[in-house]
Amino acid sequence: MADLSYNFAGIKSPNPFWLASAPPTDKEYNVVRAFEAGWGGVVWKTLGEDPPVVNVSSRYGAVQLNGQRMMGFSNIELITDRPLDVNLEEIARVKKNWPDRAVVVSLMVPCEEEPWKRILRKVEDTGADGVELNFGCPHGMSERGMGSAVGQVPEYVEMVTRWCKEHSDMPVIVKLTPNITDIRTAARAAVKGGADAVSLINTINSIVTVDLDQMAPTPVVDGKGAHAGYCGPAVKPIALNMVAEIARDPECQNIPVSGIGGIANWRDGAEFMALGCGSVQVCTAAMHYGFRIVDDMITGLSNWMDEKGYRTIDDFRSMAVPNVANWNELNMNYDIKARINQDSCIKCGICHIACEDTSHQAITAGRVNGARHYEVVDKECVGCNLCMLACPVDDCITMERVDKGKPYMNWNEDPRNPFSTAAE
Amino acid sequence: MSDIAAGRLSGEELAENFSDIHPPLDAMSAHIEASRCYFCYDAPCMEACPTGIDIPNFIRKISTDNVRGSAIDILEENIMGGACARVCPTEVLCEGACVRTAQEGKPVTIGALQRFATDWLMEKGEQPFARAAATGKRVAIIGAGPAGLSAAHRLSQLGHDCEVFEALPKSGGLNEYGIADYKVVDNFAQKEVDFILGLGGITVNHGKKLGQELALGTIRNDFDAVFIGSGLGGVQALALEGESIDGVFNAVDYIANLRQTADKATLPIGRRVVIIGGGSTAIDIAVKSKRLGAEDVTIVYRRGAEAMSATDVEQKFAQTNGVKIKHWMQPVGIVSDNGAVSAVEFEYTKQGPDGKLIGSGEKTTLEADMLFKAIGQIFVPDPVFGTAAQLELKNGKIAVDDSYATSLEGVYAGGDCIDGNVGLTVAAVQDGKKAALAINDYLAKK
Ligand SMILES: Cc1cc2nc3c(=O)[nH]c(=O)nc-3n(C[C@H](O)[C@H](O)[C@H](O)COP(=O)(O)OP(=O)(O)OC[C@H]3O[C@@H](n4cnc5c(N)ncnc54)[C@H](O)[C@@H]3O)c2cc1C
Ligand SMILES: Cc1cc2nc3c(=O)[nH]c(=O)nc-3n(C[C@H](O)[C@H](O)[C@H](O)COP(=O)(O)O)c2cc1C
Ligand code: SF4
Ligand code: SF4
Ligand code: SF4
Numbered sequence: 052m053a054d055l056s057y058n059f060a061g062i063k064s065p066n067p068f069w070l071a072s073a074p075p076t077d078k079e080y081n082v083v084r085a086f087e088a089g090w091g092g093v094v095w096k097t098l099g100e101d102p103p104v105v106n107v108s109s110r111y112g113a114v115q116l117n118g119q120r121m122m123g124f125s126n127i128e129l130i131t132d133r134p135l136d137v138n139l140e141e142i143a144r145v146k147k148n149w150p151d152r153a154v155v156v157s158l159m160v161p162c163e164e165e166p167w168k169r170i171l172r173k174v175e176d177t178g179a180d181g182v183e184l185n186f187g188c189p190h191g192m193s194e195r196g197m198g199s200a201v202g203q204v205p206e207y208v209e210m211v212t213r214w215c216k217e218h219s220d221m222p223v224i225v226k227l228t229p230n231i232t233d234i235r236t237a238a239r240a241a242v243k244g245g246a247d248a249v250s251l252i253n254t255i256n257s258i259v260t261v262d263l264d265q266m267a268p269t270p271v272v273d274g275k276g277a278h279a280g281y282c283g284p285a286v287k288p289i290a291l292n293m294v295a296e297i298a299r300d301p302e303c304q305n306i307p308v309s310g311i312g313g314i315a316n317w318r319d320g321a322e323f324m325a326l327g328c329g330s331v332q333v334c335t336a337a338m339h340y341g342f343r344i345v346d347d348m349i350t351g352l353s354n355w356m357d358e359k360g361y362r363t364i365d366d367f368r369s370m371a372v373p374n375v376a377n378w379n380e381l382n383m384n385y386d387i388k389a390r391i392n393q394d395s396c397i398k399c400g401i402c403h404i405a406c407e408d409t410s411h412q413a414i415t416a417g418r419v420n421g422a423r424h425y426e427v428v429d430k431e432c433v434g435c436n437l438c439m440l441a442c443p444v445d446d447c448i449t450m451e452r453v454d455k456g457k458p459y460m461n462w463n464e465d466p467r468n469p470f471s472t473a474a475e
Numbered sequence: 476m477s478d479i480a481a482g483r484l485s486g487e488e489l490a491e492n493f494s495d496i497h498p499p500l501d502a503m504s505a506h507i508e509a510s511r512c513y514f515c516y517d518a519p520c521m522e523a524c525p526t527g528i529d530i531p532n533f534i535r536k537i538s539t540d541n542v543r544g545s546a547i548d549i550l551e552e553n554i555m556g557g558a559c560a561r562v563c564p565t566e567v568l569c570e571g572a573c574v575r576t577a578q579e580g581k582p583v584t585i586g587a588l589q590r591f592a593t594d595w596l597m598e599k600g601e602q603p604f605a606r607a608a609a610t611g612k613r614v615a616i617i618g619a620g621p622a623g624l625s626a627a628h629r630l631s632q633l634g635h636d637c638e639v640f641e642a643l644p645k646s647g648g649l650n651e652y653g654i655a656d657y658k659v660v661d662n663f664a665q666k667e668v669d670f671i672l673g674l675g676g677i678t679v680n681h682g683k684k685l686g687q688e689l690a691l692g693t694i695r696n697d698f699d700a701v702f703i704g705s706g707l708g709g710v711q712a713l714a715l716e717g718e719s720i721d722g723v724f725n726a727v728d729y730i731a732n733l734r735q736t737a738d739k740a741t742l743p744i745g746r747r748v749v750i751i752g753g754g755s756t757a758i759d760i761a762v763k764s765k766r767l768g769a770e771d772v773t774i775v776y777r778r779g780a781e782a783m784s785a786t787d788v789e790q791k792f793a794q795t796n797g798v799k800i801k802h803w804m805q806p807v808g809i810v811s812d813n814g815a816v817s818a819v820e821f822e823y824t825k826q827g828p829d830g831k832l833i834g835s836g837e838k839t840t841l842e843a844d845m846l847f848k849a850i851g852q853i854f855v856p857d858p859v860f861g862t863a864a865q866l867e868l869k870n871g872k873i874a875v876d877d878s879y880a881t882s883l884e885g886v887y888a889g890g891d892c893i894d895g896n897v898g899l900t901v902a903a904v905q906d907g908k909k910a911a912l913a914i915n916d917y918l919a920k921k
Contacts, residue, residue, distance in 0.1 A: 117510040117538070397574040400516030416517060423517060443513050444578060 053356035054363050055349065057091075059329040060248040060307045061222045062180045064091035064153035067364060068320060068348045071311050071332035072097050072157035072183060072226075075342070077131060079141035083148075088342035089349060092153025094224075094250075094332060097130035097185045098138055098174075099159050100166055104129040104191075112259040112269040112279055123285035124335045125259045127270060127277050129191040130159050135173070143177040153330075154178075155224065159185040159197050162207055164214050171219040181222035184211060186237070187253025189230050189280050199253070202228035205240035212244025224309060227251040227293075229286075234293040239302045249297065250309035250332065252290045254280025283335035287313025291326060295375045298327035315344070317351030324364060325371035379462040386454035387434035389413070389427045395447045398423040402438035402448060410437050429453075477722055477815045477844040478746040483768025489739040492766035496657040497561070497587065505591040509538035512583045515574055520585060523572035525897075526553035526905045530569060534588055546596035547603050549589055554628045554908075555621055557597060557667050558650050559901045560590035561658045564755070566788040568901070597666065602673040607634035612918045615640065615698040617685050620648020621900045622704030622890025624671050625907025626914075630702075631676035633915045638698070639677060642684035646672075648706055648890075650900065652731040655759045657766075686858030691866075695885060699921065700914045703873065703881070703888040704907060707852035713751065717809035718848075722816035726750065726760040726849035733763060745844030747771045749819050751806055752849030753783035758790070760847045761798040772798045773841060777805040777824050777832060805834065809846065818842045854892050869894040879910035880917075887914055 055066040069092040070076050070085055077096040085093060106128055114123035131138060146154045156179045160166035174182055185192075186202030193200040201207045208225065215223045225241035227234060229252040241249050256278050258268040268276035290312025297303045310323030315336035323331045336344055361367045391402070391414075403416040403425050413431035417424050427438075439448040462468050484492070500508065512534040520530045529548050536545035549556035565571070565586040573582035596603065612635045616623045619641035627637040645651050647664040654664075672679070683689055685705065694701055710725045712718060722745070736742055744767040750757050753776035764772045776783055779802050780790060790800060808820035818840050827833040854872045867874040867882035872894040879887045889896070889906025896902055 118507050397577040398515075398519060399513045399574045400518070401513060404516035423519070443574075 053353045053361060055091075055353060055356075057329055057364050059153070059309065060181070060224065062092070062153045062155060062330075063151075064330065065151055066091035066349050066352075067324070067328075067330040068345055069093060069153060069155075069309070069330050069332045070337060070342075071334040072185065073334040073338070074128070075334065075337045078133065078138075079145055082141075082145050082154075085337075085342045085345075086145075086149050086152050089345045090152070090342065092155065092180075092330070094155040094157050094183050095138065095142055095179075097157040097159045098135060098170065099130045099197075100161070100170070101135050103132045103134055106132050107272050109270045109272045112276075113283075114259050114285060121283055121335065121339050123257075123259060123281055124283035124338070125257050125270070125279035125281045126254070127190050127272075127279045130157075130185070135170075139173055139177050142174075142179055146178045146180070153180050155181045155183050157183045157185050157226070159192060162196055162201055162211065167211060167214045168218045171215060171221075175219055175221060179221065181224060181247070182215065182219070183224040183226050183250060184215060185226050185253070186211075187226045187228035187251075189228060189254055189256045190277060199228040199230050202226075202237055202253075203231055205236050208237050208240040209244035212241050212246045216245040222247040224248040224250050226253055226311075228253050229289060229293060229312075230256050234296050235300045235303065238297045238300070238306070242303055242306050246306065248307035248309060248329075249303075250311055251293055251297075252286065252312045254282045255286055255289065257281035282312065283339075284313045284315055287319060291322060294323060294328060295326045295372065298369065298372045299375055315339075317348045317355065320348055321352055321355060321367075322371075324368050326375070327369045327372055329364065329368065381461060382459045383462055383465045383467075384454050384457040384460045386452070386457075387450040388429050388432045388453050389434070389436075389438050390449050390451045391425060391427060392447050392449070393424075395444050396425065397444055397447075398425070399443060400425065401441050401443065405437050405441045410435060414438060477812065477817060479722065479743045479844050480746075481743045482740040483744060484740070486740060489767070493656045493660075493739060495660045499594060500584075500587050500591045502591075505537055505588060508584055508588055509534050511575065512538075513574060519572040519574060520569040520583075524553075524569045525899070525901045526559070526908070528552045528556070528569075528589070530585055533592060534583065534585070537588055537592055542592055542595045543599075543601075543603070545592040549593055550596070550603065552908075553901065553904050554625055554671055555650070555667060555900065555904045556589055557593040557670075558621070558654075558659065558664070559904065560586050560593060561663070562650075562654050563899065563901050564786045564789065567786050597670050602670070604628075604632055604674055606631055606674060606676050609636070610634040610918065612636070612699040613638060613697075614914060614918075615694045615701045616704065617694075617702065618642075618648060618704040618706060618890070618892075619646035619668070619679050620704055620706050620890060621650060621903035622706075622892075622907040622910075623648070623702065624668065625904040626702045626704060626887075626889065626911045627677045627907075628671050628674055629908050629911035630914060631674050633911070635676070635699075635915070635918065637677045639679040640683040640685060640689055640694075641679055641681050642687075644681050646679050646681075648704075648903075652734055653727060653756075654734075654900070655730075655763065656734060684858065691883075691886070695883070699885070699918055701886045702907070702910055702914065703886065703892060704890040704903065706891045708855035708858065709853040710848060711851040711853055713806060713848055713850065715806060715809055717811055717816070720809065720811050720816055721814055722844060723809065723846045724848070726752070726756050726847045727852060729847065730756070730760060730763070739767060742767055744769050747841075747843050748773070748845045748847065749841050749843040750774045750847040750849055751819075752776065752847075752851070753778070753785060754849065754851065755785050755789055756852075757847075757849035758785045758793045758798075760849055761793050762796045764845070764847075765796050765798055769845075774798060774800045775804050775806070775819075775821060775841070776800065776802055778826075779803065804839070805832070807834075807838065810840065816843055816846050819846055852891070872896075878913035878916075879906060880913065885917065885921075887917075 072094040076093040112125040116122040189199045192198035225246045309330045310328035311332040320331045403414045406414045442448045533545040533548040569585045570582035576582040616639040646668040650664040748764040804821040810818040823835040823837045873888045887910045889910045890903035
């Protein structure tokens with residue numbers, strides 16, 4: 052049996068699945084239910100200074116795709132709207148009752164040293180395992196000079212991180228906003244400020260849908276809508292890339308990363324871990340299906356690790372990082388062609404029309420004895436994968452390697468490159 | 476004593492038995508189902524639809540809430556898209572060809588989606604089509620069934636005025652007088668007729684039967700062109716002695732009466748019912764007998780299950796309704812008691828070496844209070860042609876060329892009455908549409 056426990060920047064948890072700072076972790080009631088369900092840790096819903104914020108009614112929006120609900124999810128909620136003392140008291144009690152679980156507290160106060168110092172001391176008193184600095188919230192708080200307004204300015208990230216390290220002994224995780232051109236800039240600033248870890252991504256600025264009757268972005272609040280923070284399965288690819296950018300950046304110095312964004316099952320989690328994450332955080336999937344999804348996360352990861360022979364998370368963590376390359380390091384001699392398994396082909400013609408209309412006219416549509424027949428023309432196929440991705444039948448189109456024996460040659464070495472080093 | 480009685484079941488039971496067998500999809504289910512469609516290229520389903528509806532396109536429009544666009548796609552090719560959605564044997568047409576049938580044995584339920592879209596439009600009470608500028612040409616249509624109405628609608632759209640002559644008091648043909656009640660509930664056939672006539676330019680004259688009130692010769696003189704869509708008027712006989720005694724019925728006649736009877740409790744039905752035939756009419760009358768309260772209902776067919784023209788789905792439908800289907804038996808005699816049928820005598824059959832059916836000599840008897848003949852309908856030429864005009868026949872039905880032209884100039888025909896038609900509503904609609912286009916060409920040249 053694989054060992055799923057993990058020590059993330061000094062924060063221990065029985066498994067790497069944490070709930071992200073959000074409504075699922077807003078109060079003791081939820082967090083206790085989450086721990087009962089098996090979650091390894093929580094990042095408590097972001098705390099701020101009193102008086103607490105006030106939220107609007109109509110808070111969430113969603114993208115639905117072909118019947119799949121909440122493919123993408125958006126919100127215009129602020130940080131916790133409950134008094135600080137109430138939260139602190141509950142955090143202390145939860146940590147006491149659940150000593151083996153990770154309890155991290157998310158924080159967001161104005162960009163001045165005193166308020167940070169004040170709140171850190173109070174959090175420390177609860178016995179919490181660490182803090183996460185919310186530099187990511189893209190709406191509501193940023194207009195007040197907090198959240199992503201801080202996260203988008205590397206100097207502020209560094210400065211606030213440094214204050215936190217100075218005024219507390221707790222591990223400090225810096226939560227990054229994706230609403231930035233190059234995620235590495237913010238991550239490097241966190242490293243410079245002395246952060247113990249980074250977590251990402253927070254939500255992405257978005258308008259998920261426009262209500263064409265009310266002529267307003269959703270969620271609509273009395274006829275108007277504000278840009279909202281986007282998350283859920285749709286953002287996972289963006290999060291994975293940002294995680295990989297940090298994992299392979301020498302200046303980020305292998306800082307521990309907690310992966311967040313669209314994680315809904317064990318496989319999503321494993322992908323983040325393969326790109327370097329030591330823990331992963333979940334919000335939307337829990338808000339969609341409830342806490343019981345963690346059961347699949349734990350058993351799925353464990354079964355997969357057993358199958359692969361990985362005993363601990365570190366056995367496979369970061370294994371995909373060296374294979375994340377720049378384009379000009381890819382092998383130009385690698386050549387694949389689409390192959391159609393005629394026995395499993397159901398004759399939907401999708402591969403043909405996709406390639407015919409938009410790619411390389413490499414799949415012919417014909418009839419053999421009256422039956423539809425789709426055939427790849429090797430000469431035209433550039434091995435782009437489009438047909439394989441569009442085909443509705445699993446493994447019906449596969450890509451076969453045909454470059455047999457040619458040596459590795461990247462673009463820099465390619466004679467077709469006008470600036471090629473091997474051209475002469 | 477033969478046991479034939481009305482009111483075997485309670486009013487509630489009868490209402491339940493004759494309600495919609497496939498209730499409509501709600502918007503949610505329609506979306507889920509529509510999302511199963513792959514939007515195939517050169518879609519096999521589309522090729523399998525006799526009217527060539529652009530199925531992937533109309534399904535996609537349902538999934539984007541463009542239901543009006545979806546319904547128009549359907550009705551443009553098939554003005555009886557609503558009826559066809561309910562009555563087509565989709566298992567051997569579009570759904571049989573759907574790639575999901577090959578993939579997982581569960582086709583996209585195209586018929587149900589088609590009903591969803593067409594119902595939506597018809598409930599809006601909209602006529603989505605407009606007539607072209609009047610051409611001044613007049614076309615006579617014989618028969619207000621699917622073929623005739625389809626032809627009339629297309630011709631009117633093209634700017635021609637249509638005069639329909641219909642023998643019966645209601646329009647719709649077998650949609651009104653034949654198709655099973657539980658497929659077309661809530662007076663759907665008449666609603667669809669009204670929808671079709673809503674285009675304008677079509678007048679229906681009821682109680683006008685060609686061969687009685689009208690003669691083909693006169694009509695040809697009075698109109699610029701004629702379309703015949705008179706269906707099949709006769710019923711194949713068993714050629715047995717006693718075929719006309721009490722208790723022996725033509726299935727189609729009984730069905731026509733049943734369709735027109737609002738209170739099903741007034742319909743007499745036998746305790747033991749035997750049906751001879753292997754097509755959908757046999758299935759229909761068997762299921763209806765059962766649903767009217769008959770105790771034992773048996774379909775007897777002279778060959779095996781695979782040779783029945785009723786589809787697999789239809790056969791199973793009958794069986795789940797408690798109908799017994801017996802194969803390899805042919806009727807050889809009707810046993811009577813006091814002038815009414817009491818049993819039917821059968822001989823077991825088998826296939827001879829040349830594929831022909833041969834009697835085995837071995838016999839058996841099935842007791843019956845009612846015997847239904849459902850061995851096929853035939854075209855009866857006399858009323859249509861009278862004695863004067865000579866329309867060429869082929870295989871006992873009207874012979875037409877590729878453009879639905881008969882042997883008489885300016886006279887076109889389609890639907891059940893022409894040679895080569897497969898005997899489905901959808902095929903009749905396609906014939907009417909294609910013939911209308913041919914008539915339009917003919918009129919342009921005239
Ligand atoms: C019991 C039964 C069940 C069926 N079930 C199905 C089913 O589930 N699905 C399916 O696809 N098909 C079914 N069919 C077949 C389908 O009903 C026919 O193929 C279709 O109705 C043919 O259309 P049509 O317009 O050619 O003929 P019809 O529907 O027969 O219409 C012909 C019209 O012409 C009129 N007419 C006839 N002679 C004259 C005349 N001399 N002068 C004036 N008017 C005349 C008739 O009164 C009638 O209104 C069924 C048929 C029967 C009998
Ligand atoms: C309703 C809602 C409220 C959130 N509130 C916070 C918050 O207070 N602090 C914070 O750091 N992140 C907040 N987030 C962001 C999540 O913690 C997480 O980073 C993001 O949702 C991506 O993960 P997911 O794709 O699993 O949802 C919130 C997200 C949602 C949906
Ligand atoms: S891999 Fe790309 S180019 Fe080749 S057949 Fe498929 S779609 Fe066409
Ligand atoms: S997309 Fe796949 S199933 Fe469809 S025709 Fe092409 S190979 Fe066959
Ligand atoms: S064959 Fe099936 S999946 Fe393909 S377009 Fe037709 S209904 Fe859709």
